[in-house]
Amino acid sequence: MGQLQSFKSALSRRSLFGPLAGAAATFVVGVHFGRDPVVMSQSPGIDNAAMEFTIVNGWVLSRQDIAAEE
């Protein structure tokens, strides 16, 4: 299971509604990260030549997160 999957699981764990919330969470994650995201590719004032992370709508995600989403 990829890191984003565990991220989604964390969202779904927060509900009593189980599968319904899981689906909703997946949808929300998709909206957050997959549709019209605000991507910040360079952290301010930091040498990020070897940057392994991306900031999407304020969420700090690893490349594995993004890869799993794609």
Place this chain on the structure above:
Amino acid sequence: MIFDFNEAWTRVSEGNYDACVCGAGPAGITIARKLASRGRKVLLLEGGGLEYSDQSQHLYDGKSIGRQYWFVESGRLRYFGGTSNHWSGRCSVFDPIDFEAREYFGMPGWPISYDQVIKGMEEAQEIVDIGGKDLSPFDDARFASRLFRQSGFALSPPTRFAEKYDAEIRTSERIDLFYNANLTDVKLTDSLSRVRGLVVENFNGQKLEVSAPRYVVALGAIENARMLLNANRQIPKGIGNGKGWVGRCFMEHLNVPIGRFIVTDTKFWRKEASLSPTVEFLRQHNIGNGIVTFGPNSSPQSYGRLRVLKQFARETGCALPRMAEIMRQVVDFDCPGDGLVTSLIEQSPNPDSRVTLANDTDKFGLRRIQLNWNVNERDKKTIRLLAIKTAEEMAKLDLARVQLAPFITNPSLDIEVGAHAHHMGTTRMATAPEFGVVNENCQVFGVDNLYIAGSSVFPTGGGCNPTLTIVKLALRLAEFLASLD
């Protein structure tokens, strides 16, 4: 013994004191007790009463003319026990790197070493009731980070100094505490190189001059500077202010709401995690120290007839974060697995961040203060770098995912910087008067028998809560004074 200066004000002249200590907060009480334990007779003066009063507290009123600052008056307490009366009790210690010359700050650092401050810390820990507690950073196999370590700290009960030491002082034959005794002037000898006496006034308008071989001003970082600046009858710029350093480099610990997070590894999050940067990280980026704290929310429980409805609203809201945002505008609730990211971040010493005198005066004719609290670009760099890198580390270790506040990721937005009511740095310690107000023994440059105690002497603030170090430095000063005779 304890006396009310409003009534027994003439009695202060009867004592033959070895030292006069102004301010009965953690620093002043600690110095008085330590000197007494070394056989010295101490006059301890407290401007406020035994309990809180508006009359005393409003003497702290002042203006904030820089970045918005809420704690000019409310961040300190003016009565017996001082600000320990509302202290939260969190104790931690400076890191060794805090005592290195960090040239990127553009100001000299501490003229004393880490070892000089940390040595004998056990006694300070006993005073604040955390004896034997380990304050060092700790390793956690589940948090294998090269950039950050988990900060160590201990929680004092918290110690209320007046409550704890009232009986000891009351029965002491070596400490005379006078409360309602307001320091209103410092008189120097004709040579201006020694203090001749202190002018002390009660709330009934009666005043007299007290004298002792040595004097310690321990009124808090804002008030220490205010007193030196107001004592300007013989030296127009104020005592110890020959090079203009009194009041400068006022520092806080920056309190920035960095963002929120959701847990991805529930086994790790049994309690909050407080992260501090490693030495290598600080050296690489030339930034200040600090603590970024990840605090998981506990799951709230609803009660009453609306319990089912509230529970439904929470579960629905928590499952749909965007709905949660909307609902949080209507009702206040947390979701299990959510958490907030908060911070305590070192502010660099900045001469433009300063306490000066305003034109209006208090009941005793002393000019009130105005504070120009100033957060510079280096501080903003420290905030953003610590926020982003700790968030990255949480993702890398798959412990949590962090959503940063917009002002962290967007440099065009002003950072929401609050404070922790930690006043520091207005009479900084230095090797020479060109860089500060007091020397390594907390003696005011150029005035042989005048000493300053408290966090106003801190040249830098580190990434730690200051009270324990204030107490430790007070012990160090008392030992030094006792060694002079």
